[in-house]
Amino acid sequence: MSRLVILDARLVDGSGELGRGDVVVEDGRIAALGEGVGAGVQADRTVLAGGRTLTPALIDLHAHLREPGQEVKEDLASGLAAAAAGGFGTVVSMANTSPVVDEPGLVADLVAKADALRVGGRGAARLRPAASLSHGLRGQALTDFAALQAAGAVMITDDGIPVADGRLMRSACEYARDLGLVVQTHSEDPSLRGDGVMNEGIVSQELGLPGNPTAAEAVMVARDCEVALLTGARVHIAHVSCKRAMQVIEHYKALGAPVTCEVTPHHLTLTDEALRSFDPVFKVAPPLRTADDVAYLRDAVRRGVVDSIGTDHAPHTRAEKELDLGSAPFGLPNIEVALPLLYTRLVLAGELGETDLLRLLQDGPAEVMGWPAPRLEVGAPADLVLIDLEDERAVEPERFRSKAKFSPWAGERLRGWPWLTLIDGEVAFEAPEAVV
Ligand SMILES: [Zn+2]
Structure with a gap:
């Protein structure tokens, strides 16, 4: 013993x-x-x-661990060690890897490899993989949800790429509903988003950069909520970034739609003003929005509209993130700073209670997934x-367990x-x- x-x-x-x-x-x-x-x-x-x-270890329903195929950015060992360093005990990994996690064998491989990483306390959080909604994230044919679930997948999502085809989204929701699986969405209308690299607004106009309007997100959130209402499926809206999208979710929650939603640490703490630096570290999808949007998201958190905080930890190589804003990939690493960032910026700033913050990282995500609430109790x-x-200490990206050793908050105490x-x-x- x-x-x-x-x-x-x-x-x-x-x-x-x-x-x-x-x-x-x-x-x-x-x-x-x-x-x-x-x-x-x-x-x-x-x-x-x-x-x-x-307190119980935190739960992250949204992390990109990049394995298989993109181990130059991150792998299970580095990503799950980074999660543990961030206080997370359980992580749901996204399926937009190479190959895409769209076959049961790939899910089983991830589960087995992650379990092996935990043997003997070698420093890895518990992995609960998501599987993709469509084969190859191509948005054409559904994957075999039942087989993926049997292999260990706990969530269905094409995160990274919006499901453009409404009929495919409906079929996915009917299938997931019957299996009790959560469908997580990346809700952006691809045609409205266009080639936007940042929020469409005053700052994008001043910088002369292609913008991505909040309408792209709000429109797709509305479609996804309607499909949830239509099918009764459990739909979890990932990384809500703006007021308009949050208002749509509030509307559908009031109607009784089986919808939950997530916000990220970066959308709660950064605005599109950061893009004035032209630093691609601030290029994320959906984009950083205005101070008004951030204030609205924070208010939604306080009012209990937001179900969970997910990191959307999205590691890339430094070389990729040093390309120009047009070419650099979307996403930033944050799983190791999420807790201190939110504790400092929200709790110590008097905007949110400490237990309310913990709820969004513990009971909230557990409820979204239908898992037991994590508790400190015997057994x-x-x-x-x-x-x-x-x-109090400064963010030192060179100390990250993640392979992505850079951060928008580097040096911040x-x-x-x-x-x-x-x-x-x-x-x-x-x-x-x-x-x-
Ligand atoms: Zn996404």
């Missing part, structure tokens, strides 16, 4: 504050918790939490993160860094500062 003891932590989960106490972990599960329960217990490892915050899996809410992450009771990450 393996045993790990955490002494003197502040215990918090989705049910609220649980006071200060110890946690005893045996064979991957919480065996005891509460004041004094760890005192004198013999363990393979004892962690002195010193009042730091212990629960020991997927835990110990967070240091006091220590943040608080709320993960100190120790346990997956199945094994240490998957510990901050260098935590090693005694």
Whole structure:
């Protein structure tokens, strides 16, 4: 039997504050918790939490881990280590790899490889892969959802590419509904988006860059919500970036459509003003919007309209991101800074409560997927993160576990860094500062 003891932590989960106490972990599960329960217990490892915050490990329903085929950008080992470093215990990987994850064999390979990475606590988060909606992301023929689900896929999505054909989206939703699978959308109308590289607005006009209007997103969100209403399928709208799209979601939620939605750390903290630098690190899809949009997204978060925060961690090589704005790929790496970024910019700024932020990274994503709410209780899996809410330090991309060692927030001083992450009771990450 393996045993790990955490002494003197502040215990918090989705049910609220649980006071200060110890946690005893045996064979991957919480065996005891509460004041004094760890005192004198013999363990393979004892962690002195010193009042730091212990909470269930975070869940990310949206990460690009790039394996198979794009390991130069990221692979399962680096991506899942980066996730653990960011405090995430479970990650849903996107299917827009090379080849696309559209066959059960590819799903099974990912599951097996990720499981092997966790043996012996080698520092990897738990992987729950998504599979693609269409073969090759070509938007023409549906994949075999039942076979993909049997192989371990937990979500169906063509994320990266919008499903342009409404009839295909309807068929996908009918099929997914019958299997109890969530369909995640990348809702942008391709014809309205055109070749836009940034938000269409005053800044794009001043810079003379092709713009992507909020209408492209709002229109497709409306179609996806209508299809959810029509079919009864569980549709999760990924990375909502603007006020208009969020208002559409509010409208359909009020109608009772089975729709949930996600926002990303970057859409909550950056605006299209950042593109004045012409730095392609700020090129994401959907694009960074205006300060008005960011304020509206934050308000939607506060009002409980937003179900989950997903990172949309999208690593690329530095060389790719040093191309000009027109040629550089969309996406930025953020899984290792998401928690401190949001804690500092939203919670410490007084815009959002700490437990509300945690809910969007724990209970929220679990509810979207129909998974049990992660809890600190006896018998629960020991997927835990110990967070240091006091220590302030700068974002140092060269320290990232991710292969993408650059960041829009490089040098920014943040608080709320993960100190120790346990997956199945094994240490998957510990901050260098935590090693005694
Ligand atoms: Zn996407």
